[in-house]
Amino acid sequence: MLRGALAMVPLLVAVLADRPTAGVPAALGAMFAGINDRPGGRRSSVSRVGVPALAGAAGLLAGSLLPAAGPPGAGVFVLPVLLGALGLLAGALSATGPVASACGTQLLVAAVIGAGMPLPESGGERALLFLAGAGWALSLRLVLPSHRRTGGPFRYDGEREAVAGVYAAVAGLLSAAGGPEAPARRAALTAALDQAQDALSGPRLRRYASSAAERRLHARYAAALPLAEAATALAWAGEVLPGRVAEGPRRLAHAVRTGSACGPLPAPVRSGAGLRALDDALLAAADAFDRRDGQSLRTVRGRPGLGPPLRRALGPAGREYGVRVALCCGVSAAVALALEHEHWYWMPATAVFLVKPDLGPLVSRVLSRAAGTVVGAAVFAGFAGAAGLSAVVAGPLPAVVAVALCGALIPVAARHFAAQTAVVTVLVLCLVVLAGEPQAAWGRVVESLTACAIVLLVGHLPLPGRRGHGVREAVDTAVAAGHRYLRHVLARPQDGPGRGVLRRDAYRSLAAARAALDLSAAELPPVAGHTAGFEAVAGALERLVDTTTACAVHLGDRAAGLPPSHAERLAAQLADLEAAHRASARSGVLV
Structure with a gap:
């Protein structure tokens, strides 16, 4: 929370320098850095926070150039198409992993903001200011000590x-x-x-x-x-x-x-x-x-991904998600421009967040977004009314204080999508005021609710081909990893380091498949029904991988061969896994 508040220092500096609009991109960069920051190692946060920040800066630069594309006066037709094309790219990229998902989201949201928010700074200046804000927040993450000290540096x-x-x-x-x-x-x-x-x-x-x-x-x-x-x-x-x-x-x-x-x-x-x-x-x-020098052992590293990133981005899962992101972003931008909303960019930016499947089931995140936006708008309206009494004396400082408070609350609010939405809504509305635009708290509610309706429609829209490609790919990857692990255990039982790598890969892939299945199962029946047959496959694979680990321990023991009971159990579980595959194929779920 302290880092979240201090991350807004660049905004305060810009306001004190009488350049409040220059602080807006910096505050946005710091906000996204706070959202992407998660508990864990300091240096792993460099990629978790820094790489998406680079994507956001690129999106802000690209978005500032989009309004000039196409014939004069044709923006209402050209912008939705261009944002839809960018959404296709960002959605396909997001399917390749958690860091890539954050990159795709920041790229697209920043592009929408760059195209719609009227700031006097050029596109290049906006991108540099965005990077400065994110870099400042990342520096705080790396430098400030934690509140709970333990042994060692x-x-x-x-x-x-x-x-x-x-x-x-x-x-x-x-x-x-x-x-x-x-x-x-x-x-x-x-x-x-x-x-x-x-x-x-x-x-x-x-x-x-x-x-x-x-x-x-x-x-x-x-x-x-x-x-x-x-x-x-x-x-x-x-x-x-x-x-x-x-x-x-x-x-x-x-x-x-x-x-x-x-x-x-x-x-x-x-x-x-x-x-x-x-x-x-x-x-x-x-x-x-x-051994105090730590030289006795080496870290056994598995493969944290679910396959080559390019293959996943161009595969069925990447195409399916890319199409839905493109439709949500393009349609919401077209509706907002056609209705001539003053803050039209709010609608596609909201849609981009809502369409992200890693934020929870679709209906749940839509309802959370709606509730959080209403609460956030109400809080901001009350704050604006109270601060307006002393606006002549205080100037923009009350908005800066509110932004810093919201930055401090982001780590706590991130535990629930509705709470995070409420905090971000107040923060964004304060930045809109600092950017020189008229505040429109209840206009944001209307546009967010419209975006919610669009995402609900597109999220359940039947598209050509099968759905659930992301779940299918995760389960297929886990099955392949489980088979590799089993073959290695049976062929080379004394190869402990190699077995450790394959065991990590098998269990990590299985956990990713389970997470994808749990998320899909929480969706409405039109969506959840497309992946229901995978549950039996995942259950059979889980039992097989655990049995493989037990067999590895027995085969690695100096005095023990593989007991007949283990061999029989392996054979039975392999048959169960194959039967689950066939059952899913007959039901049209599995390829």
Whole structure:
């Protein structure tokens, strides 16, 4: 929240320099940076915040040039077409991953603002000011220490917390083994591993790290991977474990957070392949924690994506989403221009946010957007009425204070789309006033509701071909990763590092498929029905991947071959997965 408030300092500087319009693009850049900033490592935020900021600056520059395209007076026809074409590109780009999704959104929203907001600055100046605001916010993210200090350099607090979360999740899964919470704890372990992998993938946090502190984090993350494998195999067995089994990973989590020594670790009884693997992993982790230079282990890195970005952008999922973004943006711009709305750019900008599937189910985000806009407009109207009494004395400073307050509230409001919409609505209306335009709080409500109706219509509009390509692609990617993992385990059971990479890829892809399925299942029946058949495929794959992990632990044990019960279970689950594929194909869901 403190960073969010301080991020608006460039706006204050511009206002004090009697150039309030120059502060508007800077404040927009800082606002988007605050929206894209998420808990995690500092240096991973460079790509998470900085790359979308570059896309937003490019969009602002391109948007400022769009009104001059085409014959004079034909903007009402040309602009929607050009924005629709840009929406097609931005939508296809957004289908390739979370950072690309933020890039596509900022590119398109900034282009719409650049085309519609009348600022005296040129397109190049707007782009540079946008980058300055985002860069200032990113600098605050990298420089300011966190409020909760832990052991070691503060610049690694996010990475350290992510690695500690892996050990804590391992302890949670071991504690839940044999109980009804075990599947949820296994999913939580996958999420913790994904978060740590992302946190350790920022600039200079690579295999050959630049400091002893970084090398220790890499080594401790790598030491957690065999623990996660053993814990997954033990949970798969379905037997309740003694409480002391989870104590070792719990102490390791505390040691990572505080930078202290892990101390003696309770060893499990080596009575089976899974417990022997857990004991070996604890010994290796203790060795990694004792080596202060962090040189003992290397981070095992999986593939965080769902396939080559260009292939995904040009594939069915990219085309489907690109078409819907293009329709929403182009149609809403055409309606707003045809109605000669003074702030016509609000409508397509709203539509671009609403059409994003990663913000929740379509109907839910439309209702949240409508409610948040009404609340935000009401708050701004009350604020404008109160500030208007002293406007002669205070000038634009009350609006700057309101923008800073909204910047501080963005991290909290981001937990719910309606709350975030309300905060952003107040912030944008204040920027409109600072840009010299007449404030129109209730006009924004009307235009937002119109955009909501357009997105609801386009979101449920039947298009040629099948729907649900994004879910289909995520499930197909997870199935392929699961098969690669199984083949490697059976062919090369002693290749621990290679198995670790494929295991991370399999579980990460499975988690992405599950997230896509859960989102699709929450849609209305006309949309959810297109992906209903994938649930059986994902369930069968989940069981197969867990069994593969249990088989890997047994095959890696010095005294154990693959038990017949494991082989039979593998064969049965492969048959279940194939049957789920065939059933989905017969229902017309799966290709």
